[in-house]
Amino acid sequence: MNKGRLIVFSAPSGCGKGTMLEQILKDEKFCVSVSATTRSPREGEVNGVNYHFISRDEFEQRVSDGGFLEYAEYCGNLYGTPMKEVNEMLEKGMNVILEIEVQGAIKVMNKRPDALSIFIAPPSIAELRRRLHKRGTETEDVIEQRIAQASNEVALAAKYDYIIVNDALEDAVDDFFHVVRAEQLRSDKRPEIIADIIKNS
Amino acid sequence: MNKGRLIVFSAPSGCGKGTMLEQILKDEKFCVSVSATTRSPREGEVNGVNYHFISRDEFEQRVSDGGFLEYAEYCGNLYGTPMKEVNEMLEKGMNVILEIEVQGAIKVMNKRPDALSIFIAPPSIAELRRRLHKRGTETEDVIEQRIAQASNEVALAAKYDYIIVNDALEDAVDDFFHVVRAEQLRSDKRPEIIADIIKNS
Numbered sequence: 001m002n003k004g005r006l007i008v009f010s011a012p013s014g015c016g017k018g019t020m021l022e023q024i025l026k027d028e029k030f031c032v033s034v035s036a037t038t039r040s041p042r043e044g045e046v047n048g049v050n051y052h053f054i055s056r057d058e059f060e061q062r063v064s065d066g067g068f069l070e071y072a073e074y075c076g077n078l079y080g081t082p083m084k085e086v087n088e089m090l091e092k093g094m095n096v097i098l099e100i101e102v103q104g105a106i107k108v109m110n111k112r113p114d115a116l117s118i119f120i121a122p123p124s125i126a127e128l129r130r131r132l133h134k135r136g137t138e139t140e141d142v143i144e145q146r147i148a149q150a151s152n153e154v155a156l157a158a159k160y161d162y163i164i165v166n167d168a169l170e171d172a173v174d175d176f177f178h179v180v181r182a183e184q185l186r187s188d189k190r191p192e193i194i195a196d197i198i199k200n201s
Numbered sequence: 202m203n204k205g206r207l208i209v210f211s212a213p214s215g216c217g218k219g220t221m222l223e224q225i226l227k228d229e230k231f232c233v234s235v236s237a238t239t240r241s242p243r244e245g246e247v248n249g250v251n252y253h254f255i256s257r258d259e260f261e262q263r264v265s266d267g268g269f270l271e272y273a274e275y276c277g278n279l280y281g282t283p284m285k286e287v288n289e290m291l292e293k294g295m296n297v298i299l300e301i302e303v304q305g306a307i308k309v310m311n312k313r314p315d316a317l318s319i320f321i322a323p324p325s326i327a328e329l330r331r332r333l334h335k336r337g338t339e340t341e342d343v344i345e346q347r348i349a350q351a352s353n354e355v356a357l358a359a360k361y362d363y364i365i366v367n368d369a370l371e372d373a374v375d376d377f378f379h380v381v382r383a384e385q386l387r388s389d390k391r392p393e394i395i396a397d398i399i400k401n402s
Contacts, residue, residue: 119388124398154398162386163394175386182383185363185376187320193364197322197355 004029004094005183006086006112008105008160011120012150014132016166020120021099023173032097033086036062039077052082070100070107081108095180102153109159116183118176119160123167125151205230205295206384207287207313209306209361212321213351215333217367221321222300224374233298234287237263240278253283270299271308282309296381303354310360317384319377320361324368326352 011017024030036052038059047053054062059078063071071080081098089096098108098115109117122128128150132143157163162179166172183189212218225231237253239260248254255263260279264272272281282299290297299309299316310318323329329351333344358364363380367373384390 121394121398124400151399154395157395158388158392160388162383163388163391164386165394165398175382178379178382179386181376181379182363185365185380187359187361187364190364191359193322193366194355194358197325197366198352199325 002093004090004092004096005180006090006108006115007095007097007180008108008115008117009097009099009120010102010105010118010153010160011166012122012128012153013146014128014135014150015120015122016169016172017099017120019169020166020173020176021097023169024097024176027177029093030095030097031089032099033081033089035079036068036082037077037079039079069098069111070104072104102156106156106159116162116180117160118162118164118179119157120172121154121157121163121165122150123165125154203294205291205293205297206381207291207309207316208296208298208381209309209316209318210298210300210321211303211306211319211354211361212367213323213329213354214347215329215336215351216321216323217370217373218300218321220370221367221374221377222298224370225298225377228378230294231296231298232290233300234282234290236280237269237283238278238280240280270312271301271305273305303357307357307360317363317381318361319363319365319380320358321373322355322358322364322366323351324366326355 009017009021021032025032034048034050034052036054036059038054038056041047041051041053045051056078059071059080062068062080062082067083068080069083069086071078073079081100081104086096086098098105100108105117108115122131125147129143129147132138132146138146164172164175164179210218210222222233226233235249235251235253237255237260239255239257242248242252242254246252257279260272260281263269263281263283268284269281270284270287272279274280282301282305287297287299299306301309306318309316323332326348330344330348333339333347339347365373365376365380
């Protein structure tokens with residue numbers, strides 16, 4: 001059986017990453033990696049689904065055991081991507097999506113050059129601002145913070161293998177699957193194919 | 202308008218290249234480059250459609266003017282890919298397919314690193330032999346020559362960017378379009394996109 005592909009998947013807030021993932025995960029060859037965190041569960045969050053909720057002691061033990069693909073601290077809480085779980089899913093032939101912010105993504109790309117990295121971009125920053133206003137869940141200040149953050153993230157998009165602009169959801173999801181399929185066809189990703197074709201000739 | 206992509210497209214005899222191209226050319230963003238040759242037209246061949254039929258003097262003049270992307274001599278006749286025509290179609294936004302054998306393909310890849318190269322492979326050499334027998338248009342000797350030639354060509358497939366196995370026609374055509382689309386999304390192929398997103402923010 002072929003191994004799955006590790007996919008680094010990033011998008012600024014408001015780029016429709018969640019809706020895209022919902023569509024992508026309907027394909028049973030794809031799954032997302034569940035992160036571990038030391039923060040407390042919020043209402044409705046389920047252990048093992050939204051996050052693996054673990055203690056700081058356990059987290060630090062796993063860091064020193066090299067158990068995380070990457071980890072980072074935000075607002076006093078630790079977040080990490082469990083290495084073992086990801087590798088097990090890849091061995092089973094699943095494509096494992098790491099939904100991860102840009103700094104963590106770059107760490108993973110450096111550590112795992114075999115990863116496929118995809119950045120989801122808004123059509124424009126102006127359109128992103130319009131979407132965030134329309135959503136109406138944040139104050140003007142928070143929106144401007146998110147816009148500034150998004151601009152910083154888009155500026156790093158060239159570090160990813162592919163940039164998909166999410167203008168229309170279905171097109172962006174199609175583009176995602178096109179990229180994953182094309183990557184399977186790259187000659188440098190299938191060194192065995194030539195021998196397979198020629199054998200028993 | 203975006204420029205089109207130069208696509209180097211090779212397949213051993215019996216791999217369904219012709220049928221694939223027929224499907225691909227239904228998409229009006231794709232065209233094939235018409236080669237120039239010094240050989241005489243065969244019955245039914247149309248000048249400017251199958252080939253540009255030109256004299257040896259004219260051919261040699263164009264070689265010394267650097268007018269060919271690549272050229273080669275087979276059985277005493279010269280064959281070449283006209284540079285000007287290809288570039289004009291690319292400028293118009295057309296994806297220009299060069300249907301070309303492996304040695305010529307490698308020359309084009311070296312000369313034009315911007316070209317996208319795709320090799321169409323049979324599922325196996327055994328299956329290719331079965332197809333050539335089924336076609337029933339060649340003698341046993343000719344089939345074995347083609348098989349030997351195909352094996353040599355498959356052995357060089359790793360020099361192409363992508364390898365598509367033509368097992369089922371529709372899947373192979375889909376794979377072709379997946380590759381072309383994915384290539385448009387590569388971050389190194391769209392340096393302008395980040396500036397476009399951020400401007401007027």
